[in-house]
Amino acid sequence: MTSPLDSPDSSRQGGLARLNERSRDIFRHIVDSYLASGEAVGSRQVSRLLPTPLSPASVRNVMQDLEEIGLIYAPHTSAGRLPTELGLRFFVDAMLELGDVGPDEREQIEAQVRARPHDGSLESALGDAMSLLSGLTRGAGVVATMKEDLRLKQIEFVRIEPERALAVLVAEDGSVENRILRIPSLLPTSALIEAGNFLNARIKGRTLPDVRFEIEASHAAAEQELGELTARLIDAGLASWADSAGGGPQLIVRGQANLLQDLTAIEDLERIRLLFADLETKKDVIDLLSRAEGGEGVRIFIGSENKLFSLSGSSMIAAPFHDERQRIVGVLGVIGPTRLNYARIVPMVDYTSKVVSRMLQGR
Template identity: 70%
Template sequence: MTPRVPPLDTGFGLPQLNERSREIFRQIVDSYLATGEPVGSRNISRFLTAPLSPASVRNVMADLEGLGLIQAPHTSAGRLPTELGLRFFVDAMLEIGEVSEAERRTIEAKVAGAGIGRSMDDVLGQASQLLSGLSRGAGVVLASKQDARLKHIEFVQLEPRRALVVLVGEDGSVENRIVPLPVGLPASALTEATNFLNARIRGRTLLEVRADIEHARETARGELDSITASLVDAGLASWGAGEGADRRLIVRGQANLLEDLKAIEDLERVRLLLDDLEGKKEVIELLGRAETADGVRIFIGSENKLFSLSGSSMIAAPFRDGRQNIVGVVGVIGPTRLNYARVVPMVDYTAKVVGRLLGEG
C-alpha cells in the first residue's frame, strides 16, 4: 500500500506547469537528488523524451527560475531546485516507490527481533538505527513514556527537606526525580507513601495513573494524614515534571551526515545540522508536528526553524499503540537531497512495524 503523504500547508500555491516544463523541472530535481550538483541545459536536453535544443531548454529554465522553483548557485549555467521547488516536487510530482521484499524482511527482522525478551526502548533504538542505515541519514524516534507499564516506586530521603523518587518500569527502565519534603515530615511518611502508591501503580501505564491522579488524591486524604498525602501528591506530580519529561528522543547515525560531502559549505551545513540535533527541545517540537499528521510528513529546509540554517529535510511518520492512539514518531533527518521516493515508504513501513509490536505488548 502506497503511503499517504499529505501536502504541508506552506501558503504556497502550486504553479501550473505544462508537460515540457514539468519534464525539464523533474530532470533538474532528479539530477540534484542523485548528485547534489547543478545541471545545465545541454545535459538536460539529452534526456528529454521529445527532442529540444539547449537554447529552448534554457528558455524553460528561465521561466522556472522566475517562478522560484530553481536557482543558479553561482555563475555556472547549471541550476538547482530551490526549497520552494523541492516542496512543489514533493507535493505535486513525487512518485513514491514500494518497500522491496528484501527491505521488508530487514525491517521486520531488525525491529521485531529487537523486541524479543527486551524493552520497548530497545525496539525504538533499533528502529532509529535501522532507518539511519537504510537512508544514510540520521534516524530519529520520538516516543511517549506514558505507554511503559510501571513496576515499583520508592521514596529515598536525601536531606531533611529533599527526597529522591525512583520509578521502575516493567521493561527495566528507571527514572529518578527530586521532590521537596514538607516541614515536619515523620520518618514513617516515606514508607507510607511508597506502600500507598505501589499498591496502585503496578502493571499500569503512566497514562492510566495520571488519569487516576485526582481519584488517588481524594483516596489519599481518607487513608493518609495530610503530610503524607502531600508527599504522594509530589510523587505523582514529579513524573510529569520537567521540559519534555514525558518524551524520549532517540537519534542514531549522525555520522552518516558527514559522508558524501561535496564542498566546504556542505561541511558547515552538516555542522549546523548536528548542532540542531543537540537541541532536544526543537527536535521534539518538530517531530510533535508529525504526530498530528494522517500519514507521512515531509519538512524541507527553512519551512521550519530547526533547519532554517542547515537546509536539511525530515521525513517522519507516526506510530500507534494497541488502542490505535498515536504514541510516537519515527523518521529520518538528512540533506534536502534525500531520496524521498525511497525513504518515505521505508519510514512508513517502519512506523507500522513498531505500532504492531506495541499492539502485541
C-alpha cells in the first residue's frame, strides 16, 4: 500500500502539493459527495466509486493518511469522512474544474441587470443583481458598494503568500476594506512595511487616487532633477554612465581629488545618491498603490476565512465590479454553506460582475 505522499517526511504544505493520483481520486470523491449531499462518506462507498477497483481496507489506509495531513476528518467515531476547511481550500485552489454559464443563464443575467434604464437608480440595479444571484444559486446574494471619495486613515500591506499580499485600507469613518494584490515573488516583506510607513505619513484624510497622483508627480520631479544633476557632473568630466552587471545604467564617478575641491559637485553627488534611494522607494509605493486600486477577480472565502461575517460553516464567493475608469466601486457575490456548488457559482458570480461593470461603464 503506497502513502498518498511521495515523500513520507514532507511538511503538511508540501504534502498537499504532492498527493499521488490515487489519493487525489479518493479525496475528490469525498469532497464531491459532501458537496452533493452534505453527508460523510465511508471507505466502502468510495471504493465502489473509484474507476480502478480498490478494496475498502486500502481506501481506509489512504483516508487515514489524508486525515493526518488535515484534508479530511471524522465527525464522530466510526463515521465516514468529511473535508476540512483546509481540504476544501485545497480542492478549490488545486482541483476545482469550473463550469461555464449557460446561454439561458447569461441571457437572464443580462436582461435582469440591464432592465433598468440608464437614468435609473444604481442601487435598484444592484439590488436586482443581488436577487438574481440569490435565485440562481440558492444562496444569499450580497452587494457592497464603495465610496469613490473614501478618505483614508491608515493603510497596511501584509504578505499572505509569496506572490500575494493583503492591502488593509482603514477609512476615517472606521470602515475597513481588504484587497488582495499580486506582488513580485522577490519583493522583500520589508518593502511592504516600508511602503506602508511611507504612505501612512501622507495618506491621512485623503483618497487613494489623490495620494497616488501626488507620489507620481513627486517621482517625475525627482527623475527630472536627477537628470539635471547627473548631466552637470558628466559635463564637468567628473562622472559618466556605464552598463552595470545588473543590466541597468550605473553612474561612475571619477576624479575624486577634483571633487574634494568642488563643494558644489560634492553636494550634487550626495543629492544624486538620495534621489536614487527616493526614486526606488516611490517606485515600489506607486506599484503597490496601482495594485491596491485594481484589486483582483473572483475570491472564495471558506468557513473561518470569511472574517467579514465571522461565520463558521459558511462560504462566500465574491467579485468586484468597476466603473468607466476601471476603479473598483463595489463587490457582489453569494454567501452560503461551505458545500456550495463552487464549479457552477464561481463563473456565475464572475459573469454577473462583468455585466454590472459594463452597465456602469455605459451609464
